[in-house]
Amino acid sequence: MQAYILGIDIGTGSTKAVAITLTGSALGVVQNHYPINSPEPGYSEQDPLLIWDAFVKCLQQITEKIGYPPEAVSLSSAMHSIILVDEAGMPLSPMITWADARSENIAQGLRDSAQGEDIYRVTGTPIHAMSPLCKLIWLRTNKSELFARTHKFISVKEFIWFKLFNSFQIDYSIASATGLFDILKLEWSAEACSLAGITGDKLSRPENTTYYRHDLNEVTATLLSIPQKTNFVIGASDGCCANLGSHTTGPGIAALTIGTSGAVRITSPKPVYNFEGMTFNYLLNQNTFVCGGAVNNGGIAINWLLQNFLQKEKLTAADYDELFSTIETTPAGSNGLLFLPYLYGERAPLWDTKSSGAFLNIKPAHTRAHFLRAALEGVCFALYDVLKTVEDASTSITQVNISGGFVSSGTWTQILADITGKKLVVLQPEDASALGAIYLAMQALHPESYTELTHVTGEKVIEPNGENHERYSKLFLMFKKLYRDLKDSMHILNEHDI
Template sequence: MKSYILGIDIGTGSTKGVALSLAGETLASSQHRYPIIEPQPGFSEQDPELIWQAFVQCVQEITKKLNQLPEAISFSSAMHSLILVDADGKVLNNMITWADTRSESIAQRLRDSEKGEAIYRNTGTPIHPMTPLCKLIWLRENEAELFKRTTKFISIKEYIWYKLFNKFEVDYAIASATGLFDIKELRWNEEACQLAGVTADVLSEPVDTNYQQKGITADMASLLGITEDTAFVIGASDGCCANLGSYVTGAGMAALTIGTSGAVRTTGSKPVFNYKAMPFNYLLNKNTFVSGGAVNNGGIAVDWLLKKFLNQPELNEESYNGLFKAIDSVPAGSEGLIFLPYLYGERAPIWDANSSGAYLNIQPKHGQAHFLRAGLEGICYALNDVLGTLEEASGSIKQINISGGFIDSATWVQILADITGKKLVVLQMEDASTIGAIYLAMETLYPDKPLPVAKEQKVVEPGKANHEVYTQAFPLYKKLYADLKGTMQLLQDLR
């Protein structure tokens, strides 16, 4: 049997595991889902214990399938989560996810203050309610007793790491997405922590993304079905891992991922700053920055289209195939129908949690298929908007390596190629974030051995005629948000 490394990606909707041989061959995979809890508007929470159980099940299933133990287990994880634990490591709250917007007024207040830009430039993290910085301020102001009872403020990956090793440690990538970590000094930022009302001792110890640990207990080893001396590599965030897993390591290239949300990212030796558009700057390791922008409305917006326009409360593969088949009959540009996809507010590049979805230029000729196609086009327009911001800051991008569930749809991928006007390449059919976590482990365990060579699985070129249509429509898409921003705020106040 071939030796392998097990990559674990702790995502918003599920935890995924992939076993990869040292030659780069996928040997097995596993995935376990869990729900999002929305107790009131603007709140987005999850049960950390369900995520822990999903992690355990992924490890158990893969080791059982292969009947062989991994050389190492390495992690990728969604960013911006926040869990409060007491002195015994007991969880005090549901995990607050990146999608939670309860601290929007705090984020706006901080963006408008003199300190806002300085904190952004020191931490590399956009000032937005997704960040633990804003979440902590909200908790301190609204849940004072809970805040005082907390011994440690941690992310979901830190929670799993603590369950494994009884240590509170956090990798540079996850730390650099908190809004509390100085990406140049590689330590917790004193000014940001002061604003949040915390000190370094209630946060985890920062370590580089190649940090490894051994020595789980016999009981834990028995639970997971591995040995006590199995190496664990702490890994990085999902976005940073996806860049590595997509082989986006230099100029002229970007990685684009669409899952529940979506993101466009570049890799470089320096951060990219622009306070208006606020691209993020997260650490793949202490010398490498992953810069880019994330949008809230990726696959989650497609699910909304399916549920509301195709009346499919339970989604499956046939649901998505039906959507893509329906829109194939509609020409590029949806005959003038434009969708602003801000159903769940928006992050980059507008950073407006009070923005909302809107269809514009509705005419009698527009039917259900037009609304569906315009919905997908709106998601791609949003990502193209982020791409433009990155190109302004770091130069022209010729190729985009893509990953995420959307790559299974030829229709969706072609729309993205036509809107961006870029060559799109799929290098890994498996999840790029999980593969990136595995590559981090390979670099850690075998520093003198090159990573497996990537093979182009799929290449999609933009269609000239469709690209011309979208080139004319895209400026209108951008103008519509600027025109409607004030109205969206009034409607939010009314709601």
């Protein structure tokens, strides 16, 4: 029997467990899903007990599948969630996810205030409705009785950890995404907590991302089908784990992911601040920052186009294959057709929830293929905008390590390479966050295995086409100008039912 480490990624829509041996062999993957609820416009909530059930099932199923339990379990999770719990760790209300927008006006007011930039520089977290800081201010104002009854304000990973060990602990990485944590002093910020209307004792105790325990109680160990002495590593956020899992930790290298949304991240020994573009600065460990920006409109914008323009109700792999084959011979630049992909508002670098999507420069010669290609190009332009913002505030980027479902399309990856003008490298097509969690466990428990497994060979490389990049560079300037020109109109149309 080969010893293995289990990386568990607690995502917004599902929890996934990935088993890897100390020599890098994959033993199995299991995944369990749960719903997202939207009881009112702008709300995004989940039942944390369903997420715990999915976590338990992942451990039970992987142990049954492999035939014996893991040596260690390491955790990755989505950022910015918040759960109000009592002293027994039981939820007092549904969990609020990162996508919840009810504190949008609070975020805008704080961002426009004199205090906004100070809070951003201390905490490294963009001032946005996704931030637990803004969520707490909303809860204090609108749910004062519930707010007052709360023993602790915690994230979904802290909830899982409490169920395991009956202890309120949080890793530096998740803490650094709350808007409440001093990322340089590695402690809760008194100024940010005061703004939220709490003190640090209402939050969990911060730990480094390689912190681990092996003292499960007998009941929990039996439930999970593992020994009591199994090591549990607290791990990091999904974004930081993805950088580690995709080997994006060196200078001049960025990680770019396109899933439902999208993100660009670099690692840095110090924060990369840009208040206007609101680059984030999250901790991978006490000495390493993961800096970058996330966009709202990745694959979700393409799905919208396929579902609403091509009547593809339930999207299949064949629908995407048809999309890529349709646009394969369409020239770069889609004959001047431009798509602003801000269907769901936008985060970095615009931070504009009132922005909207638009096709510009439509001419009689434009066909369905032009519209489809322009949509992919628009998503890539938006991510290039983030990449440029990060690059301008830090250092030159020469290589982009890519991950997410889009890497299976040679057409889409080539468009991205041509737009950015960067060499793209596919190192870990899937499960980069779970793999990053595994690497954190190896750093703590088996450093020799970590060193060996992170020596990468045989990567797939996509080189940019210079002629296409030159054409795209001109269109990118227009892409950025169009948002600025249309911003006021977008906001007026957003405010009024015209």
